């Protein structure tokens with residue numbers, strides 16, 4: 001597997017930020033590389049004079065009702081002919097890396113295959129073509145889809161209620177923490193309990209949510225083996241603590257084995273247990289958070305239940321709630337008639353004390369449909385197998401790479417040689433003294449046609465590389481990924497820094513200044529700007 005490295009040595013090493021140069025032994029006249037076509041912005045290729053459609057000049061048949069608000073300038077839209085337009089967008093789409101084009105081992109994100117049956121069902125006109133403002137009696141079937149999914153989510157988690165409307169994991173966290181705050185308010189303890197305990201391995205959305213709701217975050221140190229010690233929690237608990245936010249399986253891909261002891265301690269102290277359920281895909285069908293003492297947990301439908309996501313694409317974060325929090329769930333509620341048939345969604349329901357509403361309408365309907373299709377097509381046994389296969393695949397990757405990369409928490413917990421859950425976590429010790437960083441390593445993976453794993457998260461290990469293969473990758477794909485990672489690791493240790501420091505060589509865009517792009521985003525195109 002040394003071939004790519006030799007080839008690389010023949011390549012003239014261009015300066016990193018040069019994005020127009022074609023990095024090939026055979027420069028082309030157009031700058032394109034066969035099917036890799038450099039596509040400029042629509043504003044650069046199109047023109048305002050050009051359009052793909054002919055619209056007849058309006059005949060003066062009706063009175064002008066614009067009340068003086070008529071546009072008095074050209075609209076300035078850039079146009080192309082129809083085939084040019086189509087090619088423009090298809091070429092742009094080909095620059096996307098997607099789960100449909102290759103393995104996407106981005107840890108924590110659960111980039112799993114979306115079975116096409118989900119798309120088929122979500123596109124049924126009776127579901128795809130409805131509108132939230134339609135009369136409710138015309139959308140009872142859609143309400144029933146939401147209800148059926150809600151029922152499955154409560155069964156899979158062993159919880160008493162579920163709020164279906166939150167639109168992502170982070171939004172679900174907000175919903176769960178608002179339910180907790182409402183419960184504390186009902187007990188008259190909302191002003192006294194001002195702190196939320198969050199382990200240092202947590203996803204950044206956890207502290208962000210707690211602060212957004214008005215809490216003070218108290219960071220909890222994790223043990224050397226990557227998990228949370230119930231003794232540390234007990235020490236931190238007091239009558240000022242509103243809740244703990246704990247991820248299980250946690251972001252190091254480890255099951256928090258003391259979760260029940262932690263839950264008991266939290267409840268004894270009068271606080272609530274928020275569980276970040278983003279990693280539910282590792283335990284669904286095997287363990288129920290309700291049995292573990294959880295009070296509120298979001299489920300990322302776009303992760304666990306396979307809806308395609310990324311690039312800002314849709315999310316959905318239903319929140320399951322325990323008996324203690326159920327009555328504070330946000331509106332709306334499903335109203336059934338005397339025959340138990342679904343009639344409508346309503347704002348009030350006897351015995352509830354909703355804290356409010358999370359979103360207009362009912363959340364992400366298309367995602368509800370896909371998640372239900374995924375659950376029904378897998379069935380109870382299939383759901384369980386998906387979780388088991390996700391864990392198996394992660395452990396396979398870990399076992400096959402642990403001699404060349406540095407697995408996290410292996411040394412620190414020799415007494416607990418526990419398998420990982422659905423993710424394999426490595427750190428950058430194997431790159432020590434090579435002059436190559438985790439980032440350089442990830443960029444070289446792009447040249448090899450792999451989307452990089454998650455880097456530098458979780459923060460508790462140095463130079464983290466978090467790999468989540470999911471259950472949907474075949475053994476062949478995993479073997480190819482493993483062979484590539486081994487080849488890269490060996491190449492790094494052999495001092496072949498060339499392959500890493502200016503990588504990627506073959507991507508249409510090379511090293512971009514991601515920090516500058518995030519800090520100073522330029523979202524508007526200006527002609528002839530530098």
Ligand SMILES: *Cc1c(COP(=O)(O)O)cnc(C)c1O
Pocket residue numbers: 108109168169170171203205206247251276278279300315316317
């Ligand atoms: C993805 C994720 C979140 C946030 O979920 P979004 O749907 O992206 O808002 C929170 N916690 C963990 C552990 C996650 O992996």
